[in-house]
Amino acid sequence: MLIKRRRGWELPESAATPEPIYHGRRRFLRSAAAGSVLVGAGGLLAACDEPAQADGSGLNEGPGALQMAQAASDDPSAQLYPVPRNEAFVLDREITEERLAITYNNFYEFGSSKNIWQRAQDLPIRPWTISLTGEVEQPQQLAIDDLLAKVDLEERLYRHRCVEAWAMAVPWAGFPMRQLVEIAKPLSSAKYVKMVTFMDPDVASGQRSSWYPWPYVEGLTIEEATNELAFMGTGLYGKPMPKQNGSPLRLVVPWKYGFKSIKSIVSFEFTRERPVSFWEEIQGNEYGFWANVNPEVPHPRWSQATEELLGVDERVPTLLYNGYGEWVADLYEGKDQTSRTLWM
Ligand SMILES: Nc1nc2c(c(=O)[nH]1)N[C@H]1C(S)=C(S)[C@@H](COP(=O)(O)O)O[C@H]1N2
Ligand SMILES: [Mo]
Numbered sequence: 001m002l003i004k005r006r007r008g009w010e011l012p013e014s015a016a017t018p019e020p021i022y023h024g025r026r027r028f029l030r031s032a033a034a035g036s037v038l039v040g041a042g043g044l045l046a047a048c049d050e051p052a053q054a055d056g057s058g059l060n061e062g063p064g065a066l067q068m069a070q071a072a073s074d075d076p077s078a079q080l081y082p083v084p085r086n087e088a089f090v091l092d093r094e095i096t097e098e099r100l101a102i103t104y105n106n107f108y109e110f111g112s113s114k115n116i117w118q119r120a121q122d123l124p125i126r127p128w129t130i131s132l133t134g135e136v137e138q139p140q141q142l143a144i145d146d147l148l149a150k151v152d153l154e155e156r157l158y159r160h161r162c163v164e165a166w167a168m169a170v171p172w173a174g175f176p177m178r179q180l181v182e183i184a185k186p187l188s189s190a191k192y193v194k195m196v197t198f199m200d201p202d203v204a205s206g207q208r209s210s211w212y213p214w215p216y217v218e219g220l221t222i223e224e225a226t227n228e229l230a231f232m233g234t235g236l237y238g239k240p241m242p243k244q245n246g247s248p249l250r251l252v253v254p255w256k257y258g259f260k261s262i263k264s265i266v267s268f269e270f271t272r273e274r275p276v277s278f279w280e281e282i283q284g285n286e287y288g289f290w291a292n293v294n295p296e297v298p299h300p301r302w303s304q305a306t307e308e309l310l311g312v313d314e315r316v317p318t319l320l321y322n323g324y325g326e327w328v329a330d331l332y333e334g335k336d337q338t339s340r341t342l343w344m
Helices: 024-033 065-069 144-150 177-184 277-281 325-332
Strands: 128-134 142-144 154-163 166-176 194-197 217-221 231-236 250-252 265-271 306-309 315-317
Touching: 128 144, 128 177, 142 144, 142 177, 144 177, 154 231, 154 250, 166 177, 177 231, 217 277, 306 325
Parallel strands: 128 265, 166 306
Antiparallel strands: 128 142, 154 166, 166 231, 194 217, 194 265, 231 250, 306 315
């Protein structure tokens, strides 16, 4: 018998009626001009900040801008794309326009504005070596192209929800993170995987700001990393990953706020202890380790109840686990659901 399971985000039409809020471009430009730099209580730059007005302000609309923002055709992995789509992952919304997803980015290594895509073009993505270390059978160093040859690439349509309350839906290419864990062969003592972004202040001007705890670090439990939804992104819109979106290898964990999806990874370390992530170290009471999306738990400075779709002048309700509870809710069943730390 065929049972149609209702996905978390398949809301009745009435529940999905957007708030009648219209964000005019002018209002957006004003808030952009006001700057995205806030000084936190401790004098630290409290970033990953400000609920965004997400209408794609980062776009350079000059001729050829879209092509310049896409991965270069001389990317050595270009011939691998496009890859077959895994139809198990369906969207409740339109796919975000490519030019918005690749020109409106968070990548603090290249600056704290959304408009970093041009600066990110300076990132050299070959040679690119990934280390698999820590509690593993045998530490390994793997060139990205050797890794790409060992895995099964597929395309997945996923929603993405930034903690700043903007959202998009994009076709990632990549492979299940479980395959990477299998290649690494962690020991039973490994409870977490700590991921680290490249460190190169010569090309990434943001890394010259010493008030950030560079390099960018993120972490997952092994159970999270081997969940079916956890994905390693290597491409976008049927092409290799643009540098600004985290080429050549990034994490994609759509049930968590966007900052968990660490870009341009060079290291996976399997650990016994829970790693401290980049934003957790900066502002642990606002950006925690778990960071599971929950509309009912507000950020200390704004509501998480709704989100603004990139390029669309409407807000839609945010859903528990960003609508992916069917895949991941059981990961957190034993945990105290009333604890704020699960949701931020
Ligand atoms: N290394 C690194 N990874 C990062 C970030 C960052 O600043 N540095 N920003 C995060 C945040 S806050 C978001 S919302 C997503 C944005 O991904 P996108 O630019 O592909 O939309 O990347 C995440 N990964
Ligand atoms: Mo984000």
